[in-house]
Structure formats: structure tokens, C-alpha cells
Amino acid sequence: MKAGGNKSSWVKRGQPSQLPKEHIDWVIHPVTRFVKLEASAGLVLLLSTLLALALANSAWREPFATVWHTSVGINIGAFVFERSLHSWVNDAAMTLFFFLIALELKRELVLGELRQPRLAMLSISAALGGMLFPALVYLLLQFGEPGQHGWGTVMATDTAFVIGCLALLGRRIPKSLRIFMLSLAVVDDIGAIMVVAIGYGSEIDWFPIGLAMLGLVLIRLIGFLGVRSMPLFFLIGGLVWLAVDASGIHPTVTGVVLGLMTPTSKWVTDDRLHTIMDCVVAYPPGDHWSGDTPGRRVLKTAEAAAREALSPVERLEMLLHPWVGFVVMPLFALANAGVQLSDTQFSSSLMMAVFLGLVFGKPVGILLFSWLAVTLRIAVLPRDLSWRLILGGGALAGIGFTMALFIAELAYSPAQIHSVKLAILLASVASALFGLVLLLYLTPPAVELTAPPTGTPQRPLDRRSSEANDDEI
Numbered sequence: 001m002k003a004g005g006n007k008s009s010w011v012k013r014g015q016p017s018q019l020p021k022e023h024i025d026w027v028i029h030p031v032t033r034f035v036k037l038e039a040s041a042g043l044v045l046l047l048s049t050l051l052a053l054a055l056a057n058s059a060w061r062e063p064f065a066t067v068w069h070t071s072v073g074i075n076i077g078a079f080v081f082e083r084s085l086h087s088w089v090n091d092a093a094m095t096l097f098f099f100l101i102a103l104e105l106k107r108e109l110v111l112g113e114l115r116q117p118r119l120a121m122l123s124i125s126a127a128l129g130g131m132l133f134p135a136l137v138y139l140l141l142q143f144g145e146p147g148q149h150g151w152g153t154v155m156a157t158d159t160a161f162v163i164g165c166l167a168l169l170g171r172r173i174p175k176s177l178r179i180f181m182l183s184l185a186v187v188d189d190i191g192a193i194m195v196v197a198i199g200y201g202s203e204i205d206w207f208p209i210g211l212a213m214l215g216l217v218l219i220r221l222i223g224f225l226g227v228r229s230m231p232l233f234f235l236i237g238g239l240v241w242l243a244v245d246a247s248g249i250h251p252t253v254t255g256v257v258l259g260l261m262t263p264t265s266k267w268v269t270d271d272r273l274h275t276i277m278d279c280v281v282a283y284p285p286g287d288h289w290s291g292d293t294p295g296r297r298v299l300k301t302a303e304a305a306a307r308e309a310l311s312p313v314e315r316l317e318m319l320l321h322p323w324v325g326f327v328v329m330p331l332f333a334l335a336n337a338g339v340q341l342s343d344t345q346f347s348s349s350l351m352m353a354v355f356l357g358l359v360f361g362k363p364v365g366i367l368l369f370s371w372l373a374v375t376l377r378i379a380v381l382p383r384d385l386s387w388r389l390i391l392g393g394g395a396l397a398g399i400g401f402t403m404a405l406f407i408a409e410l411a412y413s414p415a416q417i418h419s420v421k422l423a424i425l426l427a428s429v430a431s432a433l434f435g436l437v438l439l440l441y442l443t444p445p446a447v448e449l450t451a452p453p454t455g456t457p458q459r460p461l462d463r464r465s466s467e468a469n470d471d472e473i
Contacts (some may be wrong), residue, residue, distance in 0.1 A: 041325030042164020048330035049337045049401070049425075056338030068335050089335045090409060093328045095241060095255040097402075098193055100317065100324045101159065102259020105186045107313050110264040114183055115422035122370060122379035123183035126390070129369025130184065130397050131155040131191050134361030141353035148409040150350075152199050153420060154357030156192035156403030158428070160186040160329060165432055172443040173389070176382040181393045184366070190256060192403045196255045200410040214255075215240035219261065227269065227310065230315075250410070262316060267308040277302060277351050329402060336405045339421045347419040354423035358404070359430050361396030392439040398431030400424060 031084050055064040068089075073082030083091070098223035114120035134154040142148045162185050166178055219236050227233075245251035307315070368392055381387075404424045412420050 036255065037398075041160045041329065042167075044326055044327050045160050045401075046166075047335055048333035050338040051426075052334045053339060054338050057342065061338075061340060064338065067123070074452045086335050087326075090406065091245065091251050091333050092241070093331060094333040094406065096320060097237065097255070097324050097328050097332075098189070098252050099255035099259045101186055101189045101312050101321045102256045103262055103317050103320075105190060106260055106262060106264060107317065108179075108183055108186070111311075112179075112311075114179075118182070118380040119382070122375055122381065123180055124187055124313065125373035126180070126370045126394070127187035127191060128185045129365035129372075130157065130188055130362050131393065132363070133365025133368065134357040137355040137361035138353045141349065141356065145349065147347070147350040147353065147416055147420075150299050150354075150408065150416075150420065152192070152195040152407045153404050153411060153424070154354055154361060154400065155188070155195060156400045156407065157185045157188040157362070157397045158401040158403065159189060159398045160325065161399040161401055161428065161432065165396050165399070165436055167437055168436065169443065173439060174382075174384040177389050177393055178383040180382075180385060180390070180397065183375070184393075184397065188397070189403055193250075193256050196250045196407060196410065200250065200407065204248045206242045209249070212240050212243035212247065215243060216257065216261070219258070223263065231388045231397045262312050262313050266311040267470055268305045270309065273309045277305075285342055332402060332406075337401075337410060337421070338427070339418055339425065341422070344424060347416065350416060350419045351426075354404075354420055355427045355430075356398050357399040357435070358424070358427035359395075362398040362400075362431070363391055366394035366397055367391050381467075386442075388442050389439070392435055392442055394435075395431055395438055396435030398415075398435070399428045400430045400431075404428075 046412075055061060058064075068084065068086040070085050071082045072085050072088060073080070075082060088336060108114040109120065114123065114172055132155075135151045138151050138154045139148065142150070159182070162181055163178075166173060166181060201246070219233060219240075222232070222236075237254070240258070241251050241254045244254045310318075367387065367390055371387070374381050401424065405421060408420045408424065
């Protein structure tokens with residue numbers, strides 16, 4: 001019996017080609033569409049930030065602060081493994097954030113636009129400039145001061161807010177700018193977590209590091225043997241996290257390492273998937289689907305094949321994106337963005353260093369290092385990406401919210417942290433407004449061309465004059 005014949009006979013009988021609809025779909029479908037929007041995570045993060053600020057400056061500020069200092073963990077006899085809820089969010093939940101960032105970087109480098117070395121070098125060079133130049137500006141203003149140790153605070157870019165701002169601009173900006181900014185933010189975050197590991201870690205204990213290395217070798221070994229169980233990989237990854245946490249290195253580094261180790265190749269090819277699906281279609285509906293029958297075994301094989309037709313990187317991105325965007329990052333904002341504005345002494349010099357590092361240092365560093373990379377022929381500038389657009393994108397990169405707050409919690413004393421948090425919030429707002437206004441000015445609505453009427457010859461767009469103007473900074 002041929003699969004094609006059965007398939008056509010099913011269609012003739014009026015068999016549905018989609019899953020059955022239920023009443024809950026009236027709620028699920030709109031929520032699903034909302035989750036898929038690029039700006040959604042940034043919007044939820046913004047609302048969480050505003051809520052944290054409101055609670056920290058209200059009559060509920062003491063209960064709000066007490067919640068985050070509540071000790072949570074395991075206490076069995078002499079074995080005690082506890083930390084505050086604030087620490088669980090910053091150390092454990094944020095590991096998932098960095099794991100997702102590393103997955104996105106791995107996908108872009110192997111499967112995406114960054115697989116071309118010279119295009120990748122443009123984003124990498126820009127990210128280096130966006131980390132080094134702001135740190136230099138900060139150190140010039142804080143050299144010899146009590147806040148000198150916080151130079152890493154101004155090095156990071158908040159991926160969610162940057163992508164959210166770009167989403168607000170819609171089709172006004174070219175796709176190449178979106179790819180450039182996403183890649184820059186991802187590399188920037190990877191660099192920031194390396195700074196955390198090197199610059200803000202405690203004394204290193206090498207024995208737990210050895211255990212962590214053994215765990216990573218075990219992950220690579222079972223992957224080589226063909227083990228496909230995600231829960232097993234997560235279990236071993238959790239043990240590696242515990243070892244890194246005990247070593248004195250910040251445990252979020254684990255997320256970066258595991259993300260970069262995740263395979264990008266899929267187990268089931270498209271041809272094999274179609275062959276397996278044809279075998280499923282070859283079995284017409286009937287009682288033989290119940291029990292341990294050939295039809296049931298084919299159906300289970302098809303289920304596994306459909307899952308494994310995506311690479312582990314793609315599957316994990318799809319799995320973790322909603323949790324990170326709508327749970328982890330809002331929790332982080334609630335735990336860290338609460339700045340008490342009353343009865344607090346703010347350091348103007350420290351605030352100025354953080355503010356100028358992000359608002360001024362970020363765009364200048366990104367533009368300067370990008371230009372140097374192209375001039376030295378290390379990188380190539382895409383045709384539709386001008387220097388002015390890079391400057392506008394660099395201004396948005398000054399939104400350092402998530403990682404800046406993350407590093408600030410490690411770098412500053414309790415007496416300094418309120419000044420730094422307020423400066424980060426002000427700098428992020430200023431960078432967002434400056435970047436959006438600049439990109440709106442540089443990308444007029446006329447760039448969204450409509451298709452000409454049928455039969456009307458389409459006049460090619462003369463880019464020479466516009467490119468000449470755009471190339472002038």
C-alpha cells in the first residue's frame with residue numbers, strides 16, 4: 001500500500017490536517033503570539049523594573065527587601081546548602097540567561113550570519129570597543145577613588161532592551177543592523193561574564209575546578225556515545241554548576257561553557273524525517289494503533305524523529321527563551337532594580353563615571369573599533385549598514401541594565417550600590433532615548449518601499465549619493 005494513495009484518500013474523506021481546537025485555545029493562541037514578539041521580553045523587563053522602583057520607595061519597602069533576603073536551601077544534619085533568594089536569582093537563575101546567550105552565539109557562529117569570518121569580526125571588534133573604551137572612561141574618572149574597582153559595570157549591554165528598542169523601529173532599519181546589534185550584545189555579555197569570573201571572583205579552589213572539568217568531559221563523552229536524554233545533560237550540568245560554585249569562580253560561567261559546548265548538528269536529516277513520516281501515513285486509522293503494535297512503534301519513532309530533526313541548540317533556544325525572557329529576567333529586575341531614593345546619600349562622581357561610561361563610552365568605542373577593523377581589513381561592512389547606523393546602534397548599546405546591575409552587585413560596597421544603580425537606570429534611559437531618536441532621524445519612513453503597480457517598470461534605487469552621505473560620520 002503506497003503512502004501517497006492513503007494520504008490523498010484521507011483528504012478526500014475530509015480528515016483534518018491540524019490538531020483539534022479546544023476552548024482554551026482562545027487564551028493560548030494570543031498569549032503564544034505575545035511571547036513570540038521581539039519586544040515582549042523587553043516590555044516585561046521594563047514593567048518589572050518600574051514595579052521594583054515603586055515598591056522600594058513605598059510603605060512596603062521593608063517587607064519587599066526582606067523577601068529577597070529570605071534564606072532558601074537544604075539543611076540536613078551537618079550538611080547546609082543555603083543562600084538568600086536574591087543570591088539564588090543572581091547565581092542560579094541567571095545561569096540560564098547566560099546559557100541562552102551562549103546558545104545564540106553558537107548558533108550565529110555556526111548556522112547564522114556570523115559563520116562568515118569577516119562579518120563575525122565586525123561584531124566582535126565592535127563588542128571589544130564597547131567593553132574597553134567605556135572601562136577606560138570610567139577609570140579616568142575614578143582612578144584612585146573608592147569606586148575604582150567597579151570598572152566592569154560599564155562594559156555590558158542589555159540584550160533584551162536593545163532588541164526591544166530595535167523592534168520598535170520595525171522595518172525602518174535594515175536587517176544587517178539587527179544582526180550586528182544582536183551579535184554585538186551576545187559577545188558583549190560573554191565578555192562581561194568573563195570579567196565577572198576573572199575580576200570579581202573570590203580565591204580559587206582548584207579541586208572543585210577539577211571536578212567541574214571531569215563533568216564537562218563526561219558531557220562530551222556521553223554526547224559522543226549518542227546519548228540523547230536532555231534531563232541527563234541538565235543533571236550533569238547542575239553538578240558542574242555546584243562544583244564551579246564551590247571553586248570561588250562565579251557559577252554563571254557554567255552557563256556560558258555549557259552553551260558553547262551544545263551541538264549544532266541535528267541527529268535526523270530532513271530526508272530521513274520525511275521517510276519516517278511517510279511510514280506513519282501508510283498506516284490508515286484503526287484499532288491497530290493501540291497496544292505494542294507496529295503502527296504504535298512507527299508513531300513513537302516519528303515523534304522522536306520530529307524532535308531530533310532540530311539541532312540541540314535550536315531545541316534548547318525554543319525551550320528556554322520564554323522562561324528566560326518572562327521569568328528569569330523579570331525576577332532579576334525585581335531583585336536588583338529597587339533603588340531607594342529617599343534617605344540615601346548619592347556619590348555624584350561615581351554616578352558621573354557610570355553614566356558617561358555607558359552613554360558616551362559605549363557608542364564611541366563601538367564606532368571606533370568597528371572603523372579600525374574595517375580599515376585594517378579584518379572585518380567587512382555590509383552594504384546596507386552605514387557608519388551612522390552603527391553610531392545609532394552603539395548609542396542603544398549603552399543600555400547596560402541587566403549585566404550592569406549584575407556586576408554592580410559584585411563590585412560595590414553597600415554604601416556605593418544605590419548611587420551606581422541609579423546611574424545605571426539613568427544611563428539606560430538616556431541611551432535608549434538617544435539611540436531611538438538618532439535611528440529615527442537616520443532612517444526616514446521613505447526607506448519602506450512599496451511594490452510598483454503591475455506593468456510599471458521599477459526604477460532602481462540610486463544609492464550612491466545616500467551611501468556617500470552615510471559614510472560621513
